[in-house]
Amino acid sequence: MAGPTFQALPGFRDFIPRECAVRNYLFETWRATARRCGYVEYEAPILEDTSLYLKKSGGELSAQLFRFEDQGGRDVTLRPEVTASLARLAAEHQRHFPKPLKWFEIGQCFRYEKPQKGRGREFYQFNVDILGEAGPAADAELIALAIETMLAFGFVAGDFVVRVSDRHAWIEFASRHGLAADAIPEFLGIVDKIERDKPEILAAKLAALSLTTAQVREFIADPANASPAYLAIRADLTARGLGAFVELDLSIVRGLAYYTGVVFEVFDAKKSMRAVAGGGRYDTLVATISDGAVDLPATGFAMGDYVIRNLIEETTHTAMQLAVWLQRHAAACDVFVVVADEAQRAAALKLVTDLRRAGIATDLPLTAAKVAKQFQSAERSGARFALVVGAEYPELKLKVLASRSEESGTAATAVAWLTARLLEPDGPLFA
């Protein structure tokens, strides 16, 4: 191990085949669920002008940017989120699409943070947004997808809950207590930390705004403070049969500065207290990004791959669903060709090509090897069948690897034979 050793940068991951398969399970579930609900996929650049993020995302995010100067002297940043890019994209292209836009994206984001459980410097996000519809029906439709996604992973009632709030409720609270409009962002920041700040610090912060902890806690505790938008969303989701997954939680405010109304988070019902997904309404972001050229109301959420994967693997029934999926997708090929006689390798190569062109996933050993070793390779590949090409060619033997039974056929009809055979069950096992 002399000299420099190379490894992945801190917070970055290698996806060896099994890890990649788990990742793809998330991707395929996300994608299938979004499509099922009428969303279309888009993608945005992974690298953007830094100013896109400095303007409106706000808060800690600007301190966590993977930011550098490119060779043309531009100040650029690997995206920490995609909402800003989406707003830019939407402002530029929205004319070409009927409203509302129901768009989703699956891609990598980057934040320069200290890696720990559930968080790396690089992560994948499932981003879903509805643009061009200002009413609560859009928020309900969006939250419905968040719930359907959880259900698609195998979570059931009791495993998770969507906590919904509305910044409008707090804005009303603030104005009723005489807070200036420009003090509201700071106030929301205090509410956001109400469960995390020490009581005396919390009290001091609120006192600066002439408020008390008791006033804020009372407001959170009273269901009567639910906003009209929340009530409409709840009624909508109840009609869908999803009402049981939603609850009011006015303590949810969320950190990002651009949220303007309804905000929500999907929580693990067990005490992990970590949001699996979060989002909300951002009605002014598109206008801000486009300098007022386009005014498009919007609502969206993001689900990160770290947390959802942890939750899936820590929950018995969802972990089993993942295991079944991995099992079903683990095979490297359907048919493994065994070259029992090297003199027939040319025939085997032709056969492999024919099978592959017929759409049958086929593999073969690249160098001469003992038959026993080739069967081991076949076994490990996960293939259902081993097709033996030997001295008796063009006669072929087909071994069903699971049952160890053997069948015969000829090279001339191999493609049709195997195509049909792959559609049939393997029959009884006799070991």
Next chain:
RNA sequence: GUGGUCGUAGUUCAAUGGUAGAGCCCCAGAUUGUGAUUCUGGUUGUUGCGGGUUCGAGUCCCGUCGAUCACCCCA
């Protein structure tokens, strides 16, 4: 950015301050055209890196890099 714990073979882990080991994995053979099990044999280390203490450091001390967990924040 702050703090705790931990860095030994590909991997999981041993080794009262006294010659660096084991399981698994991998490779080969037993078995010349059939996979499990079993048996036999075999490869692999500047003990993360750099200093210090000591007759002697994997072990103790300092630094550094990395991993991990928590805080901060968030997906």
